[in-house]
Each structure stands twice: as structure tokens, then as C-alpha cells.
Amino acid sequence: MDALKTVACLLYPDVMSLDVTGPLQVFASANVELRRQGRAEAYRLLVLADEAGPVATSAGFQLVAERAWRDCDPAELDTLLVPGGQGQAAQSTHQPLLDWLRTAEARVRRLGSVCSGALILAAAGLLDGRRATTHWADVAALRLHAGIEVDGDRLHTYDPLGRDGDAHVFTSAGVTAGIDLALALVEADLGRPLALAVARRLVMFLRRPGGQAQFSALLTPDANQTPRLLSLLEWMAQNLSADLSLETLAERANLSARSLSRLFVRETGMGPGRYVEQLRLDAARALLQDSGASIGTVARLTGFRHPENLRRSFHKHLAVSPQDYAQRFA
Incomplete structure (x- = not known):
């Protein structure tokens, strides 16, 4: 046989x-x-x-x-x-x-x-x-x-x-x-x-x-998919270290918090809080890959504020630490 x-x-x-x-x-x-x-x-x-x-x-x-x-x-x-x-x-x-x-x-x-x-x-x-x-x-x-x-x-x-x-x-x-x-x-x-x-x-x-998930592309707003949120999403991507709470985003979009949450789910498939975390996470990945910045600097620039917050987000979404990610992809 x-x-x-x-x-x-x-x-x-x-x-x-x-x-x-x-x-x-x-x-x-x-x-x-x-x-x-x-x-x-x-x-x-x-x-x-x-x-x-x-x-x-x-x-x-x-x-x-x-x-x-x-x-x-x-x-x-x-x-x-x-x-x-x-x-x-x-x-x-x-x-x-x-x-x-x-x-x-x-x-x-x-x-x-x-x-x-x-x-x-x-x-x-x-x-x-x-x-x-x-x-x-x-x-x-x-x-x-x-x-x-x-x-x-x-x-x-x-x-x-x-x-x-x-x-x-x-x-x-x-x-x-x-x-x-x-x-x-x-x-x-x-x-x-x-x-x-x-x-x-x-x-x-x-x-x-x-x-x-650790290999997916950076979140970038698509005008065809997010017509009503486009300007807000572009502002968020340029202001990662700012206050991106739901209340702040709703005020900037001139919408109620509830209306903004519904709009986020409809146009991005996720709520504002999850979108902010994902946006910051993708930016942190890019910095770790391309800049050689320290974990503390990356945490500060991307709005995580403290390295421990960055580590928690990496483990939650990517199942690796920021240090391991940087060693593997930088």
C-alpha cells in the first residue's frame, strides 16, 4: 500500500x-x-x-x-x-x-x-x-x-x-x-x-x-463608509493624546452622546470607546514598528498615558506585549 x-x-x-x-x-x-x-x-x-x-x-x-x-x-x-x-x-x-x-x-x-x-x-x-x-x-x-x-x-x-x-x-x-x-x-x-x-x-x-489582529492595517476613515463621521474620525487620528471621551466627541460632533454612539456603530461597526482604543492601538503599533520609541513615549503619544495601560491593551487585543511586538516587527 x-x-x-x-x-x-x-x-x-x-x-x-x-x-x-x-x-x-x-x-x-x-x-x-x-x-x-x-x-x-x-x-x-x-x-x-x-x-x-x-x-x-x-x-x-x-x-x-x-x-x-x-x-x-x-x-x-x-x-x-x-x-x-x-x-x-x-x-x-x-x-x-x-x-x-x-x-x-x-x-x-x-x-x-x-x-x-x-x-x-x-x-x-x-x-x-x-x-x-x-x-x-x-x-x-x-x-x-x-x-x-x-x-x-x-x-x-x-x-x-x-x-x-x-x-x-x-x-x-x-x-x-x-x-x-x-x-x-x-x-x-x-x-x-x-x-x-x-x-x-x-x-x-x-x-x-x-x-x-496584530497584522491588520491601521484604522483609516473611508469617506464611502463613514460619510457623517469622516471629519471627526480624521480629527481623532490627529489628536490621539487628547481627551477622546464620548462626551468630548459628542460635543465636537454637535450630537448627543446616544446619537453619536448609534452613528459610530452604524458607520464603523463598533462603539466610540472601542474605536478610540483600536485607533490608539494601531498608532502604537506603527510607532513601535517604525520609530524605535520607548514604551513610555509611545503610551504618552497615543493617549494611553501610562505604559501599563498600553500593555493591557496589547495583551487584550494582540495577545503579545508591546516589547515582544517591537522585537518581532520593528
């Missing part, structure tokens, strides 16, 4: 290239580590598309599919990964592919997505009743699918024991989180020492601390 596990990844026009190559490289590197240890390889890699041949990625270069997915019996596969990218929307309405994915779900041991590939699984109905994540910019779109428990701050939802995730159908967050997911799959298959060796070779964390 063939002991190799076949790991397949879909390919389609305008796919995010790293969503495909990142996870597959983890499995390929696992084979390299096994050979170094005098052990047999564990994985066979396969790339599938509508048709065999070259497919243009969103980066402009081409990747080559070995086979057409419609000609592949899912029972041949151990693990199937669905990547994201600019072409995701077209695949989410590609009914033959969605039908094939539904068939595959019942026949493969593991079915997962990378980045916005979760939206393809959602369109196929394969995430109903399950916890799921995706790239932070696509979380709102994923929440439009009723019946999915969306967690926007997870790197992935794979759990071989099924306690805090799913061992059969799972998702991962933005782009490089597909590598985190692949490392978790290798660890489940081959053990922690082998997965650690792969992570070390790829200069990766085996388990990255924190969720994907």
Missing part, C-alpha cells in the same frame, strides 16, 4: 500565489527533513485546476496545474487545500467546482482553506455549523453566510483533537497563515520534533503567538 499522503491544492486564475506555494513548501520541507533523518518521505504534492497546464496568478506569473480537478477522484487525496486571491469571487459561483468540493469533503481526510479561500468553502456550504476564519479584510464577507461561527482573530481553525476547531474541515487567515496551518498539519501527522525542524528551516514560529 502506498504510504505517501497526497496533498492537493487548487489553482485558478488570479489566485494568490503564496496561498498555494507557502503551504505546499511546508509539506515539501517535511519530506526534506525526513530524508535527512534517513526516513521515507510522507507527502506527494499535487496541483489541480480547471484544466492541466499553466494558470496566471494575481502576481502576474504562472503556476502549472498537473491535472484537472474534475478528472481527480477525491478518494485519492489525503488533504485538499483551497487558496484565496483576487479570483476567489469567480470560483465562489463556479457551480461544477462547488459540487466537486462537496463530493470531496466526504472522501478526503482533511479539507482546508487559505485566506479568502474560506469564501469558496462557504459558498459550497461546507462551513455551515463550523467555526471559521479568513483574512481580516474578508471577515465581514464571511459573516454574510449564516450558520458559520466566524472568528476573525484566529490564524487557523485546525485542531486534530476537535476541541478548539475541526480536524476535518478547517480554515486559515491571511496569506502566511496558510504556512501556520500547514505546520500544524505536519505536526499532527509526523510529530512535534519534525514540525519544529521544518519551522526552523523556514525561519518560522511553529505556533505564532497571538492572532491575525
